[in-house]
Amino acid sequence: MTETIGATPARRFFALAVIAAPVVFLLGDVAYISDGNGINNGVLGGTIGVWSSFLLGWAFIAISRALEPVASRGAVVLLVLGIPAICAGVAFNVNGLHWDHFGNDFVDAAFSDGGPTVGALAFLPWGWFMPASLVVAGVLVWRTRMFPRWAGAMTALSGVLFVTARPASIDALAITADVVMVVGLAPIGLAMLTGAVRRAPDRNAALV
Numbered sequence: 001m002t003e004t005i006g007a008t009p010a011r012r013f014f015a016l017a018v019i020a021a022p023v024v025f026l027l028g029d030v031a032y033i034s035d036g037n038g039i040n041n042g043v044l045g046g047t048i049g050v051w052s053s054f055l056l057g058w059a060f061i062a063i064s065r066a067l068e069p070v071a072s073r074g075a076v077v078l079l080v081l082g083i084p085a086i087c088a089g090v091a092f093n094v095n096g097l098h099w100d101h102f103g104n105d106f107v108d109a110a111f112s113d114g115g116p117t118v119g120a121l122a123f124l125p126w127g128w129f130m131p132a133s134l135v136v137a138g139v140l141v142w143r144t145r146m147f148p149r150w151a152g153a154m155t156a157l158s159g160v161l162f163v164t165a166r167p168a169s170i171d172a173l174a175i176t177a178d179v180v181m182v183v184g185l186a187p188i189g190l191a192m193l194t195g196a197v198r199r200a201p202d203r204n205a206a207l208v
Helices: 009-035 043-067 072-102 106-127 129-144 149-165 171-194
Strands: 002-004 196-198
Touching (some): 043 171, 072 129, 149 171
16 A cells, blocks of 8 residues: 655655765766776765765665654664764775875775774774665565565665675676666655655564
């Protein structure tokens, strides 16, 4: 069943963030490749990437709020993962800006100056929070059916592709992952913007 919910300024803002976030994220990666030295290495790409991280933060909040009535625990899990994910996104993009301009990588510096333990804790754990957030958001959308299930599947797939592309800096695969993210998140944001969401047939349809 589809329920039409009246739009409020807050709902419009968050819905637009869900739509804009993957688009700006894609533009940041295009800038990394076209005006920098590849994924996560470029001044322009890093600058755009920082703003895309803010937008993704608002997007995760929006999805969490929308799903909370039918997946309260899952919505909390998404926020627990999503907030560090945004911090990681900002950090990695600032690193990309710095790497291009000054020629050194914070991640390499953390390992060389701090050793394997410090190096791993400095960047790696929270670097996994972004793809994990996308997968959790996608699975929740799929399970609750509040938004098109295929959009949830594409959002989850974008998280899997994110892990595949970015550590190895595979430019073409990173762009593919971004396009998949746009295809996944934009319909969710559009449904929020128009106020048409589907009620889950059963509260137990949620992931947790």
